[in-house]
Amino acid sequence: VTLLRDVAAEPVIEQIDMLLERYGGISAIPRADQISNWFVMNELNQLRTMSSVLPVIFLSVAAFLCYMVLARLIATERSEIGLLKAFGYSNLEVAWHYTKFVIAIAAIGSVVGWVLGGIFGRTNTQLYAETFRFPLLIYAPSTTAFVVAAAVSLVATLAGALGAVRRAVKLPPAESMRPPAPAVYRRSRFGDTGLGRWLDQPTRIALRQIGRWPVRAGMTCVGIAAAVGLLIMALQWDDSIDYIAENYFFSSQHQTMSIGLAEPQAMTAVREFEHMPGVLTAEPWRTLPADFSVGTKSHRGGIIGIARDSHLQPIYDEASGTTVAVPEAGLVLSAFLARKLGVGVGDTVWVDILEGRRPSGELPVAAVFQTTIAMPAYMEIGALNRWMKVRPTVEYVNLLIDPAEETKLFAELKATPAVSAVMLRQAALDAFYDTVARNILVYIFMFTGFACALGFGVAYNSTRIAL
Numbered sequence: 001v002t003l004l005r006d007v008a009a010e011p012v013i014e015q016i017d018m019l020l021e022r023y024g025g026i027s028a029i030p031r032a033d034q035i036s037n038w039f040v041m042n043e044l045n046q047l048r049t050m051s052s053v054l055p056v057i058f059l060s061v062a063a064f065l066c067y068m069v070l071a072r073l074i075a076t077e078r079s080e081i082g083l084l085k086a087f088g089y090s091n092l093e094v095a096w097h098y099t100k101f102v103i104a105i106a107a108i109g110s111v112v113g114w115v116l117g118g119i120f121g122r123t124n125t126q127l128y129a130e131t132f133r134f135p136l137l138i139y140a141p142s143t144t145a146f147v148v149a150a151a152v153s154l155v156a157t158l159a160g161a162l163g164a165v166r167r168a169v170k171l172p173p174a175e176s177m178r179p180p181a182p183a184v185y186r187r188s189r190f191g192d193t194g195l196g197r198w199l200d201q202p203t204r205i206a207l208r209q210i211g212r213w214p215v216r217a218g219m220t221c222v223g224i225a226a227a228v229g230l231l232i233m234a235l236q237w238d239d240s241i242d243y244i245a246e247n248y249f250f251s252s253q254h255q256t257m258s259i260g261l262a263e264p265q266a267m268t269a270v271r272e273f274e275h276m277p278g279v280l281t282a283e284p285w286r287t288l289p290a291d292f293s294v295g296t297k298s299h300r301g302g303i304i305g306i307a308r309d310s311h312l313q314p315i316y317d318e319a320s321g322t323t324v325a326v327p328e329a330g331l332v333l334s335a336f337l338a339r340k341l342g343v344g345v346g347d348t349v350w351v352d353i354l355e356g357r358r359p360s361g362e363l364p365v366a367a368v369f370q371t372t373i374a375m376p377a378y379m380e381i382g383a384l385n386r387w388m389k390v391r392p393t394v395e396y397v398n399l400l401i402d403p404a405e406e407t408k409l410f411a412e413l414k415a416t417p418a419v420s421a422v423m424l425r426q427a428a429l430d431a432f433y434d435t436v437a438r439n440i441l442v443y444i445f446m447f448t449g450f451a452c453a454l455g456f457g458v459a460y461n462s463t464r465i466a467l
Contacts, residue, residue, distance in 0.1 A: 013300075017354075029289075029300055035374050040132055054450075057230070059152065061223045061454055063160030066102060068216075068461040070164035074098070078171065085173040098165050099158070106157040110150035117141075117149070120446060127439050209466060216462070223458030227451045234447035237440045241433075244372050249429045252316035252371075255283075255398035259413065260421030267392040269418070276412050278405025283312045284381060284394035291352040292377070294341045301337065303351070305381035312398040315378050319370035329383045330366030337375035338368045359388050 016028040031037045074081070084094060122139045129137040199207075210217040259273065264286070273282040286305045291298060306313055306326060314323040315332055324332060331349060333341075343349055348362040363379075385392050401409055413419050 036132070038374070043128070054230075055152075057226045058450070058454070059156040061226060061458060062153070063156045064219050064223060065457050065461055066105070066157050066160035067164055068465055070098060070102065070161045071167070072461075072465050073101075074164055074168045081168055081171055082173045085171075091169040095165050095169050098161070098168060102157055102161040102165075103154065106150075106154045109157075110153055113149065113153065114146050117146075123442065127442060131435055131439060216465070220458055220462040224455055227455035227458065230447055230454065231451035234444045234451065237444060241436055241440055245429065245432060247316065247318050248373055249425060249432070251318075251321075253313060253425055254400065255312040255425060256401045257399050257425065258423040259397045259399060259419055260423065261395055261397070261418050262420040263418070264393040264395050265418060267394055269394055270397055273397050273399060277408040278402040279399050279409065280402060281312060281400040283307055283310050283398045284396070285310070285313060285398060286381060286384070286393065286395040288384070288388075289354040290377075291354065292337070292341060293350045293352070294343055294347070297341050299337060299340055299375065301375055301377060303331070303353075303384060304376055304378050305384040306378060307382075308380050312400055315367075315369055316371075317369040318372060324367050324369045326378065326380050327366035328380060330364040330379070332367045332369060332378040333365055334371045334375050334377070335368055336371070337377060338365065340375065344368065353388060356388065356390065361387070363387070 013028050013030060020028070081094060085091075118141065121141055125137055125139040128134065261269070267284060270282050270284045273279055284307060287302050288305070289300075289302045291300050293299075306315075308326045308328070310326065315326065316322075317324050319335075326332065331351075333343070333349075338344060341349060343365050345365055345368060347365050349365060350360070351363050352358065352360045379387075381394070382392065399409075410422075413422055
C-alpha cells in the first residue's frame with residue numbers, strides 16, 4: 001500500500017507490476033483485456049440488444065392483434081351497441097366498456113408474463129452462473145421491472161384498441177342496429193391480364209381479398225415475417241456454434257494434445273517428445289505476455305511464437321479460409337487487434353515484453369488475418385527468440401499422436417518431471433459443446449415458442465376476420 005501511494009502518479013497497472021515484481025509477478029492484465037471478460041461483456045451486450053429489440057416486436061404485434069380482435073368483436077356486436085345507445089348509454093360509457101375489456105386482457109397477460117418472466121430470468125441467471133463460474137450471482141429482479149413491463153404492455157394494448165373503440169363510439173344508434181352495408185366491389189384490371197386468366201378462381205379470390213384490404217394484409221405479413229425472423233434468429237445459433245467450433249478446433253488446430261513445460265526448455269526438447277511412444281509429429285510454440293502500443297493506442301496481450309512450417313497450429317484466416325504463411329520476421333496480427341491499434345501491413349508496433357529481461361522495441365506488421373476468438377499476435381519462434389536475445393527456447397509442444405499408443409504416451413508423460421500440463425483438444429471441444437450447447441438449447445426452446453405463438457396469433461386472427 002505504501003508503494004502504491006509513493007508512485008500514485010503512475011498508471012495502476014504499472015504500480016501493481018512494481019509491487020508484485022519481487023514475488024515473481026510477470027504482468028497484471030486489466031479486466032478489459034481478459035478473454036473471460038470479453039465473453040461476459042459480449043453476452044451482456046447481446047442481452048442488452050435483445051431486450052431492446054424483441055419487446056418492440058412483440059408489443060407491436062400485440063397491439064395489432066388487439067386491434068383485430070376488438071374490431072371483429074365490435075363488428076359482431078353492432079346491434080347490441082345500437083341498443084345500448086338507444087337506451088341512453090353515452091359514447092363514453094360504450095368506450096369505457098370495451099376499454100375495460102382490453103384492460104382485463106392486458107392484466108391477465110401481465111400476470112402470466114410476470115410468472116414466465118420470473119422463471120425465464122431465474123433460468124437465465126442460473127445458466128450464466130454455471131457457464132462463467134461466478135462464485136455468487138443472485139437473481140433479485142426489482143419490483144420496478146415488473147411494474148414497468150405491465151404498464152408498457154397495457155399502453156401498447158390500449159394503443160392497438162384505440163381505433164376499434166373509436167369505431168364503436170362513432171356508430172349512430174339507428175345505423176348500428178341495421179346490418180352493415182355490403183361492400184362495393186368493382187371489377188379489377190387484374191382479371192383481364194394474362195396472369196389473371198391463367199390463375200384459378202380460388203387464387204384470384206385470395207389476391208382480390210389482399211388487394212381490397214392492403215393495410216390488414218400488410219400488417220399480417222409483417223407479423224408473420226417477425227415470427228419467421230425470430231425463429232431463424234433462434235435456430236441460427238446452433239449453426240453459429242458449429243461454425244466457431246469448426247474454425248477454432250479444427251481449421252486452426254490439428255494437434256491431438258498440447259504439452260505445457262514447467263520451465264522454458266531448449267529446442268532439443270522437441271526431438272525428445274518425437275521419440276515418445278505414439279508421437280507422429282511434434283512442433284514447438286511459446287507465448288509471451290506483451291504490451292502493444294501505437295501512439296496513444298495500447299493493448300495488453302501476448303505474442304505466440306510458432307515455427308515457420310507449423311502444421312499442427314497454423315495461422316488460419318477465416319475470411320479467406322486459408323492459412324497464413326509465417327513470415328521470417330515481423331508480427332501477424334488478428335484483424336481485431338490491428339483495428340484496435342489502428343495499424344495495417346507495413347506499419348510498426350511498439351512492443352514491450354513483460355517477461356525475462358523485458359526487451360522493448362518496434363516490430364513491423366507483416367500480415368493481418370481474421371479470427372473469431374480473442375486478439376492474438378503471432379511471430380516466427382526463432383525470430384522471437386532472437387529479438388529477445390535468448391537461446392532457442394520452447395514452452396509448449398503440440399503433438400499429433402497415434403490413438404493406439406495413447407495409454408503408453410500418457411504413462412511416459414506422467415513420469416516426465418518437465419511436463420506440467422497436458423491439454424487435449426478433444427476434451428476442450430467436448431467441454432465447449434457441453435457448456436455452450438445446453439445454454440443454446442434453452443434459448444432456442446424459448447424463442448421457438450415465442451415465434452410459434454406470434455405466428456399462430458397473427459394467422460388465426462387474420463383468418464377469422466376474413467371468414
